[in-house]
Amino acid sequence: MIQFVLLISRQGKVRLTKWYSPYTQKERSKVIRELSGVILTRGPKLCNFVEWRGHKVVYKRYASLYFCMGIDQEDNELEVLEIIHHYVEILDRYFGSVSELRPWFIVCELDLIFNFHKYNAAYYALDELLIAGELQESSKKTVARLIAAQDSLVEAAKEQASSLSNIISQATK
Known part of the structure; x- marks a missing residue:
């Protein structure tokens, strides 16, 4: 079972966290700090597995x-x-259709930072892919379809909120 998911930049900044096991805030901070130090200092030719505190980190x-x-x-x-x-x-696939800033299609930190209005898609995708630390959906098309549906719900809610604020401002004049 997957205990946690972390996205960490090369500078050690945490860009996304998802916890599937109960950790206190203090424990979470300690995990992030320790793992950042371990992973960022490893050489590029070393394997992608680390034994750490009774767990394996991939x-x-x-x-x-x-x-x-x-x-x-x-x-x-x-x-x-x-x-x-x-x-x-x-x-x-998701950010590639959003970002025209780069010719290659590897998700990068800039996608998560500069597409902040689409940032929740990273969590949506993770939530569709993993449930309770176990793989649930293996179809990329299905996950993409569900993220698109979530995006359309968010856009519809924004439009509804905008129209309601226009109605309220008209009524208060």
């Missing part, structure tokens, strides 16, 4: 982001690497 660097997943000792590291890659491909 990570992979894409562009300027490290995608990290903490798993149980008995879990398969290669399967988790595939889950990470699957998640990156989903984000790539």
Whole structure:
């Protein structure tokens, strides 16, 4: 079972966290601090698995982001690497259609920072992909369709809120 998911920039800034096991805020901060130090200092030729505090941490660097997943000792590291890659491909497909800033299609930190109005899509995709730390949806098309549906709901809510504020301002004049 996946215990947590972290997206960390090369500078050590946390861009996304998702916890599937109960950790206090103090423990979360300690996990992030310790793992950032361990993963960021590892050489690029070393394997993408780290034994840490009775868990295994599987990570992979894409562009300027490290995608990290903490798993149980008995879990398969290669399967988790595939889950990470699957998640990156989903984000790539989503942000690739949003961002015209770069010619390659690898999700990067800029997507999460500058497309802040689309930032929740990273959480939506993760929530559709993993439930309670287990892989639930393996179809990229299905996840993309669900994210698009969520985006349309958000846009409809924004339009409704805008029209309601216009009606209220008209009524108060």
